[in-house]
Amino acid sequence: MPEHTATALAHPNIAFVKYWGNQDNVLRLPSNASLSMNLDGLETVTRVAFSAALKEDELLIDGERRLGVPAQRVSAHLDLIRQRAGLDLKARVESRNNFPMGAGIASSASAFAALTLAGAAAAGLTLEERELSALARLGSGSACRSVPAGFVEWQTGASYQVGPLSEACDDSFAFTIAPPDHWALTDVIAVVRAAPKAVSSSNGHALAHTSPFHAAQVATSAERLQRCRRALFAHDFAALAEVMEADSNIMHAVTMTSEPPLFYWEPATLNILKAVPAWRAGGLPVGYTVDAGPNVHCLCPAEAAPEVARRLREELGVSQLLTAAPGSGARLLEA
């Protein structure tokens, strides 16, 4: 194994109680705490190789060389890792996803979680899970939730740590509240449009405070988080579905009323948002949540997943579905 090389795998995650907006956009300290589930079967695998032969960082995603903003974000993240490790080498980063990027399936979460684990190991750093989570957060906020396993909470973080950015605010990290086998839920993801979204979540977060509803989202989110946590621990699916749908709608009310407004939904998204609660009222346990994109995550107990998938396909004409069970945390494949 060549020195300064490591490969890591991470799953994306879906938030049942979301954050939208940061207290600090550079440190990516979220406006409120959030709760999510890692998505097994969907994965990003990233290899980082630091080398004296390189003059600049190189990024390849799914085999294609990437320049511009994605490459700059990766380099900025590598800078944090290099700074922490005292390493002065450029890196080649090769990343592969087995699901569509930039379409509300949180590819930036799995991307920065995998990059953090692989980059830190390749740089010779030995970090604890909470440190890896906090470091991943600096690349993309929700990436901190893809580091620990299963059902995860991300706390806002209380204090600023004086020192380099790479070690800042280490008390804003995510941790497991229940392992993947706690509850056999399935996320049936209705892929309404797989193209990358027009406005990235990073740019969206910066607009959150321009919505008059953002303060209300933040003020009421701790109560939803508590209800969500209780529903999760009690395996109370109806309560989980209710709080998850309310939280998603509140977040989208904020995006739609920011300046400029951001409309992540497509007409097909709304069709699903209308059908899912009606299916639940008719006895099928299923609830929805939508991230910063048009695709709808339909959560249900595993045994209901075939019927949820059937109805999405046959009644609503959704042709592309992905399914995911609760996933593990990010892990090194080789170091």
Ligand code: PMV
């Ligand atoms: O942390 P980011 O930039 O990937 O943004 C995540 C934003 C949402 O997915 C909409 C909400 C969330 O908590 O995951």
